[in-house]
Amino acid sequence: MRYASITSRLADLGSGKWTLHIRARQLKAEGADIIELxxxxxxxxxxRSLLDECQRAMNAGRYRYSNGRGEPAVVAALAEKYRRRRADATAENVLCFPGTQTALFAVMLGLVEAGDAVLVGDPLYATYEGVICSTGAHHVLVPLKPEFGFHMRAEDLEKAITPECRVLLLNTPHNPTGAVLTAAEIAAIGEVARRHDLWIVCDEVYEELVFDAAFASPFDNPDLAERTVVVSSISKSHAAPGFRSGWAIGPAEFTNRLLPISETMFFGVQPFIADMTAYALTHEIDTAKKMRAAYKRRAGRIVDGLADAPGVFVLPPEAGMFTLIDVAGTGLSGEAFAWALLEEEGVAVMPGSSFGEEAQNFLRVSLTVPDCDIDEACRRIGSLAERLTARRERRA
Structure with a gap:
């Protein structure tokens, strides 16, 4: 039988990148002692107030068809949120989606097609390649180097640009590295984008999880307003990933042209979830504050816990819910170390190879488990590192 070419383009870009995670879940279901990171x-x-609002809305009959752009209350809340960042933001700049991933998919469909290219930093979030390739476009990687804190540099972006490039997919705060771009760095990157007439699509889902740095965005720079689209959601900021409530914010012409694409995919998000999202955006809720404190503390515990582990070096994040660990000194790649760690020590982490070429020697470690599990995971990682070092010394 015949299939559309998109099935071939995405054949290796789905759950294959999460093979280790899937295997860890299987082992855990079988009763193995797995620390899942x-x-x-x-x-x-x-x-609790969000769950109560969601239930209230359902009981009030808010489960009928929705507005294609988004329910009025959440559109108004989003317009106000972004108006605090840039005074000219209005409801016309808002489109609601079921999660950031769907927003990214629709945005890319509206901006690129076969023959075009999208610039994206490397390391990159695991689904970005699929989002880009689904349109028929291809990605062009911009190296993000650990010696520069994994911050994208304007000069590296400039070198990577080809005539086919139409979009820069930016991610700040960054997954998997936790890097947070400064306003000056964004201005320099934006100037390159202006010279080459690039759209800037900025994934800001970790906006509320910045530790000590100042959050900055191309959306906040009036000089970049005509070419910037922001995607985000309440998944991370309000610990609500399963509710799938996200959005895209961009120029009015952009949102008006993208709306039919959105309406062709689905006609609005669930009204009761929209009501919950509007509540989340208009009330003081301390979930993000609690997570920021916990994730920063746990990143510090990993730095301390692995300080004496041979061949291992932790790169503490500036934001988000992950930290990277360089394991090149152990003699193994990130992929090989991650599988050995699961099989020998019962600790599941993501191999850096799931996030691009520049992360081949790294592990991505989640900070979303209790401190005691973080400490035990560090003990097990250190134990594996010591055995690997001993093996190398015996061979030498």
């Missing part, structure tokens, strides 16, 4: 699923529940 693979995915960014908050260990805090959503605030």
């Amino acid at each position: 693979t995915i960014g699923e908050p260990d805090l529940p959503p605030d």
Whole structure:
């Protein structure tokens, strides 16, 4: 039988990148003692007030068809949120989606097609390649180097640009590295984008999880307003990934042109979830504050816990819910170390190879488990590192 070409383009870009995570879940289901540090699923529940609002809305009959752009209350809440960042933001700049991933998919469909290219930093979030390739476009990697804190540099972006490039997919705060771009770095990157007439699509889902740095965005720069689209959600900020409530914010012309694409995919998000999202955006809820404190503390515990582990070096994040560990000194790649760690020590982490070429020697470790599990995981990682070092010394 015949299939559309998208099935071939995405054949190796789905769950294959999460093979270790899937295997860890299988082992755990079979009763194995597994410490799971693979995915960014908050260990805090959503605030009770959000669940109450969602239930109230369902009981009030808010389960009928929705508005294609988004329910009026959540559109208004989003317009106000972004108006605090840039005074000219209005409801016309808002489109609601079921999660950031869906927003990214629709945005890319509206901006690129076969023959085009999208610039994206390497390391990159595991699904970005699929989102880009689904359109028929291809990605062009911009190296993010550990010696520069994994911050994208304007000069590296400039070198990577080809005539086919139409979009820069930016991610700040960054997954998997936790890097947070400064306003000055964004201005320099934005100037490159202006010279080459690039759209900037900025994934800001970790906006509320910045530790000590100042959050900055191309959306906040009036000089970049005509070319910037922001995607985000309440998944991370409010510990509500399963509710799938996200959005895209961009120029009015952009949202008006993208709306038919959105309406062709689905006609709005669930009204009761939209009501909950509007509540989340208009009330003081301390979930993000609690997570920021916990994730920063746990990142510090990993730095301390692995300080004496041979061949291992921790790169503490500036934001988010992950930290990277360089394991090149053990003699293994990140992929090989991650599998050995699961099989020999019962600790599941994501191999850096799931996030691009620049992360081949790294592990991505989630900070979304209790401190005691973080400490025990560090003990097990250190134990494996010591055995690997001993093996190398015996061979030498």
